[in-house]
Structure formats: structure tokens, C-alpha cells
Amino acid sequence: MKRIHRTARRGATVGLAIASIAVLAACGTSGGGGTATDEAMTELGDTEGTVSLLAWPGYVEDGSNDPEVDWVTPFEEATGCEVTSKVYGTSDEAFNLMKSGDYDVVAASGDASLRLVAAGDVAPVNTDLLENYDGIYDFLKMQPWNSVDGVSYGIPHGYGANLLQYRTDLVTPAPTSWDVVFDASDAYAGKVTAYDSPIYIADAAVYLMAHEPDLGIENPYALDQEQFDAAVELLKAQRANIGEYWSDYLKQAQAFTTGDSVVGTSWQVIQNSLEAEGVPTAVVLPDEGTTGWSDTWMIASEAKSPNCAYAWLDYIASPEANAAATGYFGEAPSSDAACEFRTDCEAYHAGDEEYASQIWYWSTPIAECLDGRTDVECVDYAGWTEAWAEIKG
């Protein structure tokens, strides 16, 4: 026993040494663009006693919001890592908060993850150290939003689609295409809603992929200037019919309840809560396909508690915890095993590769086109942000 203990401690020392080298490396490269040169941990050591998490609302519940909803306490009891957590509202906010260096672990969507890697704020993750990695759906692993050059930067958490939501009593016939919020949105002028983030430009690009094939869009996150301008043009036309842009899901639910919004992009979880309240709304995955999110738990490159961070990543990927967390948020879990702890996997099409393939998961647009084109330069996220402010006008 003592021997094991000593080995573990040596492991911790090695881990610490590696971590400090990683920190130095991060410092050394941050001036030159902060590329991914950090090394992943090779073995685990003693847990540090605390771990600090940054996540979307509903991802880290310790019973303080609802005594019934608690998957943090079992983790704390099992590992001795005391959890402190902070929630963020948008991917951009998460990106900025990670710069503070106060967090060991972040649950990032694809529109933040690549930026975090590029800025050197997160470290590669050695998935061999995570027992629950094997059970995760293959179509979620080593994707462009959670890996760079074949190096994994985290463990998949859950995924979902941005769906077209509408008031069944006010929007007839039931839409099957995004055109009700774009080319045909005049019919609902002033009652159309859209997601308030630059990443929403990709939704217009998905629509254009189907309706303007001449533009040659292959990936809604890899738009050259001409394709980008077409998407922006579409959104500027849509702006005239927008009632309000939403980013707060409670505000969105309220707008649909009162009828201030009747059609627009939304989430399954919003539909679930509206359905429970008896509001006549429905969601559909339109023919054109859609955008969505696939979130990744990542570890800060300067994590103060890397061992507790690994413990959390492994724990949150375990079927029971993953089922609890993704079920509470309203998205598909990351493994089949998790579905055994949930009754609603069907509604979220968990593991349905066909369904998942219609979703373009949020990725950070960068100048080097994500679809592999090398003859043109794509518009990067800064360009997207600028255009988004202009679209809103």
C-alpha cells in the first residue's frame, strides 16, 4: 500500500514537472501565436483536492439549484476533488473567461474550442488515461472541433441540433424548410427570431448550400469572401422581419409563449419546457440540414489541478453522470451506455449517425479554410463578428 502511495506521489511529481514544462512552453510560444506544442499528461498522480470548472448552465449541478439534480457530490465523494464551478452564457464569454487562468476545466462548444487551442489556453488530453473514452460514439471522436492535427484536446460531452421551432397555431402549413425564416419570412414579419451570435451566419450558409448550389459552399464554417457576402446579404434581408434575436433561452421560451416570436431557430430543451407548459409549439429538423453543437470537456494548459481535471473528464463521460448531465440540459449523450440511464434518448436521436450527419457542428471559422481549400482564404471569426454587428445594424 505504502509503495503504491509512493509511486503515485512520484507520478504526481512527474505530472507536476510535465505541467510546469507545458506552462513554460505555453509562455514561450504565446508571443509567436501560441500554437499547440504542449504535451499531454502521460500518467496520473494524486488528486489535488480541488478542481475549478467552467461550463454551460446545467452542465455542473451540485444540487444547489434543485436538490434532486446533483451529479457533482458523488464525484466529490469518490475522488476527494472539491468542485467549484462557474457558468457562462455564450461561447465568446467562455473564451474570455479562460484567459483569466482561473479554471482547470472548460466545457467548450466547437465555436470556442479551436480558438482556445489556438490561443494556447487548453492542453492536449491523453485519452488513454480516461477509462470511459472507449464507450463514446465514434462519430464524436477526433473531430475538427475537438482535435488538431490528430491530437485530441478533450472528451466529447453531448450534442444537439439547432432546430426550427414554430407555433403550431400561428404557422401553417407546418414548415419543413428554413425558408420560413429566410426567403419566405415576409409572412411572419416582426415575429421571426434568430440566435444572437456571429455563429448564426453558418445557419444562413447551410440554407445557401441547398438553395444556391452555384456558390459552392462545402462547409458552412469555411466561407470565402464571396460565399460569406451571400450569407450576410441573406441575413440582412432577414433582419427586416426579425422580431428579436435571442441568446438567453428563458427569454426565447417567454417570447414563444406570448407569441412575440412565432418561428425561428431554437433548441430541443426549449421545446421540451414549452411543451410541458402546454404552449402549442413544435420543432423540426428542416430538409436543408442544420447547425448544432457538440461540446467538449477540455483541460486548461495552466491547470492548477490537472489530476482532478482528468478525474472530472473521466467521471462526466461515465454513463450515469453523462446521462444525468446531458439529460438535464436537453441534448444527446455521448455514449450508448448513457442511454440506459435515460428514457428520452429517442427524442434526441442519440447515436443516430444518419441524424447526426445532417448537423453541421459549430466550429470556429479560421482564415485557413476548414474544408481543405488552399486556393482561397476564408473569412475568420473576427470577420464574422464584425459582419454580425453590421447585420444587426
Next chain:
Amino acid sequence: MTIAAPRPTLARRLSSTLSTHPRVRLALLITAPVAWMAIVYIVALVLLLVTAFWSVDSFTGQITTEFTWDNIVEVVTGALYQTVTLRTVGVALLVTIVDVVIAVPVAFFMAKVASARWERILIVLVLLPLWASYLVKAYAWRSVLSQEGILQWLLTPFGLETPGYGLTAVVITLAYLWLPYVILPIHAGFSRVPDSMLEASGDLGAKSWATLRLVVLPLVWPSIIAGTIFSFSLSLGDYITVNIVGGANQMLGNLVYTNVGAANNLPLASAIALIPIVIIFGYLALVRRTGALNNL
């Protein structure tokens, strides 16, 4: 018989030193407030100003501390910023006008018509909304103005409908939020007008309207301007109300907010934040001559 000299305790010595050294006294007295002003106000403003001349590396998101005019040029020449600035100033002016139109009669009634007891009650009623949180009030207006809100219910019998979420809703909500700040200085202004002047004006044959226009208005004018400074400057910087009831519209505050949060472009946000500062300084310079600044 001699009176024993008081024992020179430390406190007593200190007090006599202070009484013979007025400069030391002054220094001790104002160090704290001046330091507070300098640190909290001047330093923050200077940092803001300096940041506006830096830029952000778009790939890593780090701030580059090299001097550049780019942000200022973009904010001054960009069509987006001109539109949003015009919209924001327009909203601020409308809110100010609405508030003054409501506040002047209310303040006049409180100061000159109501009994002393009623005046106190009315002051409490005017202050009452300030005890509730800003957010609660803004969200209350969100539900009032919604399609199924109370406003719609009230207006339907007259064939009208709620303006819904948009700039009209923003003006209504902001006018409501800042009304107490406009009523109070105007009320103070009316209170300072001696009744004897009104009586003298009447004795000399002036009708009520002439008295108001020629006697009262010139006297309370500085107080009205003081009130407008509050509503105008508070509206100019607001971004929460427009987020809650503004529909798809954005104001200058929203641009600052998205550039700090979403776009991670602090330098551009600083440059945008300079717009309302410049406007307010212009407004203050304009109203300085009226003596309104002595009425704040």
C-alpha cells in the same frame, strides 16, 4: 489661584498642530476623496482612452500595445457606428423629451399646488420605483408590452395594439426608469420659486400662462436642464433595456458589450465607448451657460 494647564495628551497636541497648520489640515481632509476620484474615475477613463489606441491580434486574442489610429478611424467613419450613434442619440433625446413633458407638471403640482403633507407623500411615491431593481422593472415592461400583455388588453377595445418590442418600447421603458431623476431636480427648482413672485406677477396683471412663461420658467429652466442631463446621459449608456425590450435593435452600449464579450476586442470597445463620452461632454459644455450644473 492658578489653573493647572491641561496635560498635553497626544490628541491635544495633534489638534493644536492642525489648528496652526491649515495646509496639513486641508491635505488630510481631501486626500481620501481626491485619491478615490483619481483612482476610480480618472485612471479608469485614462486607461479606456489609452486602450482605444491599441489593437487585438485576431488569432490569439491578445492585446497588442502598439499605437494605432485604426479603431478611432473605424468608429468615426464606419457606417454601422454612425447609424447606431444616431439611433442612440435619437432614443436619448426622445426619452428626455418624454420625461420633461411628464416631470414639469408633476413637479409643479408637488411644489406649488399640493399641501405639505401631500408633497411628502408624492415625493415618496416618485422615489418608490427606485427601490425595485432595474432588471425587475425592465422585465416587467417586457411582459407589459408583449403580445399577450396588459397593454394589448387595454388597447384592443380602442382598436389599437401594443407597439411590441422595438425602439418605441425602449423609449417607454427608459422614460419610466429615469423619470424620478428628472422629477426631483425640477421639483427642487419649483420649490425655490418664492410664492411672492407669483403673487406679484398676478398683481401686475399677468395671466397664469404669462406668469408661467415669463416668471416661473426662466427661474426653473436650469433645474429642467439639470434633469435632462440625467435622463440623456443615462439613456445614452444603456444597453440592458434595449436587450430586454428592444427587439432586434442595438444601441452604443450593446456594441461596447459585444466587443468586450463576444468579439473580445477591448480596443474597439474603448473607441466606441468614447462616443457617448464626447457627446456628453458636448452636451455639458452646451448647458454650462444656463447654470444648470449648479443645480445638480
